[in-house]
Amino acid sequence: MKNAIEVRKLCKNYKGFQLKDVDIILPKGMIMGFIGENGAGKTTTIKAMLNIIHTDGGEVKIFGMNVKENEKKIKEDIGVVLDDSFLSEYFNVIDVNQFMKHMYNNWDEELYFKYVDRFQLDKKKKVKEYSSGMKMKLKIAVALSHHPKLLILDEPTSGLDPVARNEILDIFQDFIQDEEHSIFVSSHITSDLEHIADYITFINDGKIVFTETRDKLLETYGIVKCSEEDFKKIDKKDFIKYKKNRYEYEILIDNKVEFQKKYHVEIIDKPTIENIMLIYIKGEK
């Protein structure tokens, strides 16, 4: 089994929204960041991957097995964090343990309480009394405590302050040290993904725009800023999209070296994932 996740031609139709021919391949041992604006289809894709919603086409394989045919077996080895849902607002961490030990064959009580202590989660407080950061830490502790091989995380760092975010990212880095482990993580905080992701998959309006390695995105992609006059001299084939600002044009290119050779541009800015996402969404061709 080479790939942790294989999603092929996944389709889901809602009134007013379509997930169309989504293809995602996450090789084993890698971290994939899943980006896109609100409503682009990130959570729908994750729900379809986990067989929580019915799909209208395509196939999802996890650990090489069809998710519909081997749901229970697959889910024994997955840790999931969903941004907006959990077990109960009235549970404390001890209640969560009581429940979880019935759910997973591999539930590791000792490991769970180790995370609870590490995250300084109050054992007596109910979930509803936790801050959003604390809630997220609890969900992450639960996701990690049955020795999963794959983490599927929907916005795991939302609501966390920079210190807590850093701490969580370190935990993900530790997790991925094992070659058998993989992470699929959707996030709005694209700077987090720049630190940890091996691959970035970008979804927009229900369609996958690209899957690239982080290094390719950050090293070969570039942003050229120029005047309208200079912009008119550039061949459409040589850039992905452009964005017209008040005083200049911002052009997203995917091959810095070639572009520099052809147009002799002095400065090409190194893009952030956020820059790339913004120009893709807001830009024109």
Place this chain on the structure above:
Amino acid sequence: MKTVVGLMVKDFLNIKSYRTTLMFLLILYAITSFANDNIATFIPICVPLIFGMLGISSFSYDSIAKADKYVLTLPITKKDMVRAKYLYVFILTVLGTIVGIVLSIFLQIVKTGGLTNIESIIGASIGALLGMMVLQIFEIPVMYIFGAEKGRIIQMAAIVLLMFIISGISILVMKVFQISLEQFLDILIHYGIAIITAMVALFYIISYKISLNVFIKKEV
């Protein structure tokens, strides 16, 4: 089965915080029935009612936390979830019936120094248990179809509809067999419990099948 038990544990843990309120209600009922001299009927009817309603409230707890979506990320099927919900509601209602019987017997002994009307207590308790189960036959699918929020309002309408249906069936039976209300009640008292129990069990299973069918098709 382990996961089904786990889901029931979740629902029982959810109502843990309700313990004090429940104790307060039981004490209040005990005092009221003690003072009004209706221990044999009031307690055996009210206690299963409260426990049964508490069972249905688990839908609201799940709705607040959006728990269904999260639970489906665990190694569990929708079938396990519906099965666990029915078992939980049923067990809680039976537990309420047992608590009602024990409390009534205790109060009766304290008040009269003996146990003279055990038949009334048991009769009222079984009646209340079956009554609650009849309500749940409608309530649970309503919760799955409409969700906890809308379901709460719709279940009120369902209860009224249910009362009309039961009255309608009773009138129909009396007309077809040309018997009076007294004769009808007499038949019910002598032979009715077995028939009603069998009917309730059958409809409880049908209700489960409907809920399962609805939940499998539902997008959480």
